[in-house]
Amino acid sequence: MDDDREAFEAVYRAAYPAITAYAARRCDSPQDAADVVAETFAIAWRRVRDMPAGDEATLWLYGVARNVLANHRRGEGLRRARNVALDTEMASLYAGAPDGTAEMSAIGQAFRSLSEDDRELLSLVAWEGLDREEIATALGVSRNAVRIRLYRARRRFSQALAQAGVHTTESRLIPAGRSL
Amino acid sequence: MINDDRTTTLLGPLARVAPGARGLDASTPGAGELLDSIMTAAPVPAAARRPRYGLRRLAVGLAAAAVLAGGIVVGPSLLEDGGGATSYASSEIDVRREGDEYVALIKDPYADAGKYQKAFEAVGMNVELLVVPVSPSRAGKVVEFGRETTGDHENGREWTTGMVDAQGRDCRAGQGDCRLLLRFPAIEGGKTVVKLGREARPGETYDSPGRAVKEGEDLAGADVYARKVSDVVAQARERGVSVEYGLLIPHGPDKGYHVDPITPDRVGGDWTVWEAESVKDGTVRLLVTRERLDYNPVYGMDLQENGRPKP
Structure with missing residues (x-):
């Protein structure tokens, strides 16, 4: 039991920055992000004996967080008792965040038009900076499956960008109808 | 089609917490309170x-x-x-x-x-x-x-x-x-x-082929990737393993492939092997091309090195 506590606390300390960032990048409000973080670690504690050691623990937590987040989006998330300190700290991540212009940009719209699965894969690459092997570990699927899904997600994102009139070139990005 | 780097360039600015940036620190009061609530509320989870x-x-x-x-x-x-x-x-x-x-x-x-x-x-x-x-x-x-x-x-x-x-x-x-x-x-x-x-029972064909060079398989540890057919066949013979073939039709790097049937008499010893699959106990299928390619069409470009899958 003490070993469990020790192992969990070590992982908690190491992974907390990554998981709070993960939640803040995906939740519209600090309260939602706090809920996702809290529920993710609560599940992790319950499943501490399933938890892999070392760096893999963070990847595993991403996988747990992803499921928690999906449930939240379906309105099935567990509302926890408010942790006021956490809410406040989480809100600090929302201050100075990309404003409405980025959110409403053609790129943002193209991105939001994708399925949740596609968005999550692309986000894990672009935001969490994971490689294919790490994504495979986080999602519990094979590297080959990640490769194929990612390929398809990038293709659909390219198509959505093209439809939104965003031309992607190797050197720069030119939103259609806007002079540089 | 955009690649990973472009994906990052395009999507990076949309992230509330910039890519690579850390979120909250675990030493904050909120983090401590959360840890306590998790571990005291369920010290021995049911x-x-x-x-x-x-x-x-x-x-x-x-x-x-x-x-x-x-x-x-x-x-x-x-x-x-x-x-x-x-x-x-x-x-x-x-x-x-x-x-x-x-x-x-x-x-x-x-x-x-x-x-x-x-x-x-x-x-x-x-x-x-x-x-x-x-x-x-x-x-x-x-x-x-x-x-x-x-x-x-x-x-x-x-x-x-x-x-x-x-x-x-x-x-x-x-x-x-x-x-x-x-x-x-x-x-x-x-x-x-x-x-x-x-x-599988003896002689039973596998439902889906596995990699024949993996531990426990018929060609465990054999060197097959980007090797000549004659070479791989010799290794298979040494182990008493029969060989079948599939003709690889590559669609280009990272674009996949398909496999056409081909009889052994049409396969040259100087053709190239890109994958060995376990078909059934004692039989492997070699996926081959006539020309030697500068990459392995069976694997993603990021998953191979010199035509071999990365370990």
Whole structure:
């Protein structure tokens, strides 16, 4: 039991920055992000004996967080008792965040038009900076499956960008109808 | 088509917390409060009092069922245990509820799939389990998995499989009384299709080919990638393994491939091998091209080095 506590606390300390960032990048409000973080670690504690050691623990937590987040989006998330300190700290991540212009940009719209699965894969690459092997570990699927899904997600994102009139070139990005 | 770098460039600015940036620090009051609430509210989670974490622990929980099945053929029966959970036992499969999960022990991997389905139905789960012959390195593993669901509660829960002996210890296919085990969350609604690999009978063709150079396979440790056909055939002969061929039609780097049938007499010894697949015990299929390519079409570009899959 003490070993469990020790192992969990070590992982908690190491992974907390990554998981709070993960939640803040995906939740519209600090309260939602706090809920996702809290529920993710609560599940992790319950499943501490399933938890892999070392760096893999963070990847595993991403996988747990992803499921928690999906449930939240379906309105099935567990509302926890408010942790006021956490809410406040989480809100600090929302201050100075990309404003409405980025959110409403053609790129943002193209991105939001994708399925949740596609968005999550692309986000894990672009935001969490994971490689294919790490994504495979986080999602519990094979590297080959990640490769194929990612390929398809990038293709659909390219198509959505093209439809939104965003031309992607190797050197720069030119939103259609806007002079540089 | 955009690549990963472009994806990052395009999506990076949309991130509330910039890519690579850390979120909150674990030394903050909020983090401390959360940790306390998690660990004091559930210091010994109810779920942890029963075996459920990891295959080994789970296996111990199953030992009783396994031993029972060894001596007595239990007719299909529904059993209520103390916790009010429902179990099912037949000579083909046992399904036991363990907290918020079910554990299925497959006692007869050659049974009709309908027998399994009946067991899952009896405990209220819609699971279509197909147990298919696979190469040794894939026995006990999920070959295919699909889940259709509308609004489920699969919070961090997953399906796991493995193999256990009558004492509930981990074991490997071919080691005496080694049985397949499937553990899955007890979630109502939805339908799941699982193809689980079992050890093939002698001469039985594998349901889906495995990599022949993996440990336990016919060409374990052999050097096959980007090698000449004559070379690989010689290695196969040394091991007494028969060779079949598939003609690889590459679609370009990272674009996949397809395989056309080809008879051995049409394959030249100087052609190139890009993959060796286990087809059945003692037989491998070499995926070949006439020309030597500067990459391996079977693998993604990021997963190979000099035509070989990265370890």
